[in-house]
Amino acid sequence: MDLAVAAGERVAVIGASGAGKSTLLGVLNGSVTPTAGSVRVLGTEVAGLRGPALRRLRARTGTMHQHLELIGPLRVVHNVNAGRLGTWSAARALRSLVQPQGLDDVRTALARVDLADRMFQRTDRLSGGQRQRVALARLLVQRPELVLADEPASALDPALADQALQLLGGLAVERGGALITCLHDPALALRHCDRIVGLVDGRVTLDAPTSSLTLAELERFYGVVR
Incomplete structure (x- = not known):
């Protein structure tokens, strides 16, 4: 794969399950180590970064995982504040x-x-769509330069899905960064992204x-890769 994303771009990565979308995001945030090649994120070579x-780098890169990575027994406020852990001291985080x-x-x-009234509720008592919005709020307090979002609207109704993509795109652009989001909804990608990258078996077969x-x-x- 040879792929470059410029500052200010909102890029949708599409493809069937197993095409490599989530792996790509993992490589970009440093949680997956590539076996070959070079990966530069925000001007920094990712390979070999430790401690x-x-x-x-992760403080400057906000990731919204497909499985959200929330801690269910904690209250919503604590899960949202997790977006600041990259900039807080250990003492402040514990406090x-x-x-x-x-x-x-x-x-x-x-x-x-639209979750202001749930700030002190236990996160595991929220619906799937509400938990997805908690993960989005976590990114909003982090204010990263690069936003990586894996299926950020999968549990949301159409209106909230549009709202989520608008917030993610605006968040990335206001910091002079970029949004790279994996989506299964082509219409959502067309409405909210500037560029679409299609993957098949880990290779870029569409970049436009x-x-x-067009939606068709x-x-x-999708019909070809399925």
């Missing part, structure tokens, strides 16, 4: 578990995803601006 250097820090920012982020693509073409792409 503080890797934490600094926040007892007396939550930055409540104004958390409340603002939750209001943007959304302005040059993307549906045919």
